[in-house]
Structure formats: structure tokens, C-alpha cells
Amino acid sequence: MAAELLKIEHLQKSYDSHVVLKNLSLFVDEGEVLVVVGPSGCGKSTLLRCINALEPVQGGRILLRGRDIHENEKNLPKLRQQIGMVFQSYELFPHKNIMDNIILAPIIVQKRKREEARQEAMELLARVGLENRANDFPRQLSGGQKQRVAIVRSLIMHPELLLFDEVTAALDPEMVREVLDVLLDLARQGRTMIIVTHEMQFARAVADRVVFLDKGKIVEESAPEAFFSRPQTERARRFLDTFSFETVRKSG
């Protein structure tokens, strides 16, 4: 049995009086790929933002290897280094070139040697096919390329857990593939990941386990095959139906 890496217990999150996550409990094992799906506004992104404390929580605990992330602000930078996060809109630093975007945190946070960080950055860039763009600035890259750089930027920190927040939602259809291929590759390497996505085919292919979230609650939690072919709840069935279309044939 794989060890438990992340454990969420009775998480409560609200903005003023609006409750976003209700008594949510969840775990992620080492090496597991968890895919979170659900309608927009169901709290998927908020869940990820709570996991690395970008959002304060109103109740419950989030434990990374048994250490509470929200317990002590002093430990936060240390814990966050173990959690990589990739955002929907990339969030690359626009005034830094690709190399400097990637090596900023290794150098100032992990105090690594510049040369060593550059070398690893080049290796990682080569893995995503961008080794010749190191000296370019973000504005010179396409959306798909920027997102691959953002993934490299989180990988270089050697995080134990990777969070992907709708990383293809802002991309043109043709660029979605190049980013998803990188994620599939990471899954094959046995990385622990939580992926929030609207790409159902991809979810089915990459997930070890699927969590369906609606109105801040886990409605369904199962293996991908079971979830996509035999959803247990009416709510999940309706959600999945929105992704399929009936063929329209015009007679005559």
C-alpha cells in the first residue's frame, strides 16, 4: 500500500456568508493521480488554492505528510515548496525571460547554485521541447508554450505534490494537446498530482481516481472507468451528459 501524502479532513471554506467547500474530506496517496471534475463554481479551484494556503480556511485540516499546512504561517514557505502549482493563466513573470522565470525560486528560495539551477532548467525545458526558448520573454511564446514553461517552473522545485488548476482552459484547442501530453508524461513517471480539468477524455486517460464535486461537496468518488461509464448519481450523469452531443441528421 502506498503511503498517504495528502489528507484533507472536514475542510470548510467560505467567502463571507457564501459557503464554497462543505465539510470536505479527501486523501491522496503517493504516486496517485487524482482528477477533480465538476461544474463551474463547484469549488474545484478553491480546493486547490486551499491546499497550498493561497486561501485561508474556516475549518478542518489539510495535512501534507501529517503536517498541517494552515497551522503556522512561519512554516508556510517551507511547505509550499513541496507543493507545485500550475495556474490556468500561466502567471509567468512578464519582465523575466524564460530561464529567469524558472530559476528564480530555486535560487532565492532553495538557495541553489545558479549554474546548477540553469542546468536542470535546460534539461527540463528539453523534456517539454522548449530548450531553444530559454532566452525569450513570455510575450514571445504561445499559450501552450507558456503553460509548459509554467510546468517546468514548478517541477524544478522538486515538489512532492503537483496541483494543476484548469491548465488548458485558456488555450486554443490545438495547444491543449501539447500541454496534456506533458501531464500524461508526468503521470507515467509516477508523480503525485491533483488535476482540475474540463477535458473529460484526458481525465479518463490520466486518472487513478476521479472525484466529482458539486456545490462544495464530493458527490462521487470512483475509478475513472466506473465514473465515466457508470456514474452512480443522477447529478454526475447530468454533468457528463453536457459533454456528449446527439447527432443531428437532416433528412431530405
Added chain:
Amino acid sequence: MHFSDIFLKLWHAGLIQKGIWETVYMTVLSTVIAYLFGLPLGVILHVTDRNGLRPLPWLNRLLGFAVNFFRSIPFIVLMVSMLPVAKFIVGSSLGNSAMIVMLVIAAAPYIARMVESSLQEVDTGVIEAAQAMGCNNFQIVCKVLLAEAKPSLITGSVIAMVTVLGYSAMAATIGGTGLGQIAIVYGHQRSKPDVTWVCVLFLVVIVQIIQAVGSVVVRRSDKRVRQ
């Protein structure tokens, strides 16, 4: 007498050169010193804001009040009211050292607000990205906030310097020197408008140079646009 004759007379007397030097020296030195106070103050205002990296409402309100207090006093009134302060700091309420004190007192709060607004332009998304990578607040301020706001900060410094140049001419009314003094004392008070116009000409040239150099530096530092 022709305009050029006036100009040559002033030039040969060395008056214009001295005026230009004094104006440039006062402007640059005052702006630099004002930034030593205004930049950290602007950073603190931004960081301690309700939505900042380290919200501290009481400190934010206190500093905000102090900044607004000094900014609401017209410069010419500020100068006369701060004479004792200048005397306390540089030992005299006359001369250019005293003027620099006044200019710094006037410019620092103004600069703080401009720095604050430049920092507000930095996308919160990249700040969150830095937090997610484990950067602490100090690292975010130094390596992300200030770095990403650089073009806007430089634009602000050009505006600040031109404003300080304008203030420095006003300092002539209470004994400051420079082109402003030549224009007011030699031109206005001795009824020689030509002398005033020579000063105007050089003030315009100085401002144009500051603006032109500033624009080039801003364009070079802005990586979001084609160079």
C-alpha cells in the same frame, strides 16, 4: 537689445551656466534623496494594504494619513512652514541645502503614492505564483513586485523629477538659487522679461532631456512589448 545679445551677456557672465548647474544639482539630488524615503514608504503602503502581502490596517492608515497631510500643503506654504525643520537638519534655513530639505519633504510623500500605484499594477496572479513556490514576503517584494513594476516605477521617477524641477524654481522666492532665481530676481524683479525667457528656454530643454532619457529607459525595461 536682441534676445541673442541678452543670452550672450548672461552666458559670458557665467550666470546661466551656474543657474543650470544649480537647478540640475538640486533637482537630481532632491529626487534621489526623496526616493530613499518615498520608495520604502510606497512599498510599506502597498504591502500593509487590506489586500496586501501583510495587511496591517493601523500602520497603513497612519502612514496614509501622514502622506496625505504633507501632500495637502501647497509647496510654497510647505516651504515657509518647514524653515525651522530645515534649520534643524542642515543648520541653516537659507541656501540650497535648506532647499533640498524642503524639496525632499515635499517630494517623498508624492513619490510614495506613485510607487504604491506602480506596485498595484503588478498582476496578483504572479504574486500568487511566487507564494506558491515558497517565496516569503521579503523575497516577493524584492524579486517580484519591484522587478515586475520596474517600467512603471521608472515612468514615475521621470514625473517626480520634473515635478521637483518645478518646485526648485519656486524655492527662489525664499532664497533658493538656480534658473528659477535668475528668472525671478534678474528677470521679473528687475523688469527684464528677456532674461526670464532665457531661463524658460533652458528649463524647457532640461525637462525635454529628462523626459527623452526616461522614455528610452522605460522602453528598454518593458519586456511585455516588442523592443
